[in-house]
Amino acid sequence: MRHKLLLLTRENERYRSLLASCHLPELELLDDNPANIRLADIWLAEPGLAAPLVNHASGLRWMQSTFAGVDLLVKPRQRRDYLLTNVRGIFGPLMSEYLFGYLLARQREHDLYKSQQQQKLWLPGSYKTLQGSELLLLGTGSIAKHLAQTAKHFGMKVAGINRSAKATEGFDEVATLEALPTLMARADAIASILPSTEATRGILNENILARMKPDAVLFNLGRGDVLDLDALERQLRQHPQQQAVLDVFNQEPLPEDHPIWGLGNVIVTPHIAAPSFPEQVAEIFSSNYHKFLLGETLSHRVNFERGY
DSSP states (O other): OOEEEEEESTTHHHHHHHHHTSOOTTEEEEOSOTTHHHHOSEEEEOHHHHTTTGGGOTTOOEEEESSSOOGGGSSTTSOOOSEEEOOOSSSHHHHHHHHHHHHHHHHTTHHHHHHHHHTTOOOOOOOOOSTTOEEEEEOOSHHHHHHHHHHHHTTOEEEEEOSSOOOOTTOSEEEOGGGHHHHHHHOSEEEEOOOOOTTTTTOBOHHHHTTSOTTOEEEEOSOGGGBOHHHHHHHHHHOTTOEEEEOOOSSSSOOTTOGGGGOTTEEEOOSOSSOOOHHHHHHHHHHHHHHHHHTOOOTTBOOTTTTO
């Protein structure tokens, strides 16, 4: 049987070139003509582009997402009669670079010394070390495991949150969401890598944020709707020694009129902490395509009920 692949990405030509160099037997790449939405039985797609069209894809059997997050495809009213796979296992190193880049810059007071350089001032400060400090990771999946491993290199303690408090390699302690208030109060740095689910939406609310240590730093790297952004803005305005580094938001781009833009203790980045590189996605797609041909279980299959 010959399969038909529809590309729905902002980098279609790049993917077309990469897939041409892969051995993908019995696969025809279709152009983005609207008629091909119904013809294609396989999609390689960005969730945001696929979500409005997927209900019209009568021939769809399998979709490979180019992103890890598939929130828009697992909403209750979306169809669920096809295989959906996402991208996993490639983001840990990238996320570690992002988180520890900002965390080390804060601990080592990079901004202070840059300012002093401009004033030609020689004033040694009293920077802090990461050794002995505690990192709280909301989530214990592949990304969190890599973050925990990196934290250990710096001599940090690592606590984690997952659904069942299942012990996880690299973590000193793992608990359920019920323990979040206690763990928040202990943590020097908190990073959310949680997916968007019914259980996780809005868990970083006003009451939880109020538990943060006076000089804690919060990273939101997973999904924007885990965090109450308005509550965080109020929290940080009242506690200027706290800091937030935010890469994901409920509404993207972040609206220009949101007051959190103007806070000096906030860093806003445009969802760039761990991008999906086409070369890596194409490799995952190629591996899954060969499994698809053989009727084998595909890697990184999404559970529609769980949402990830």
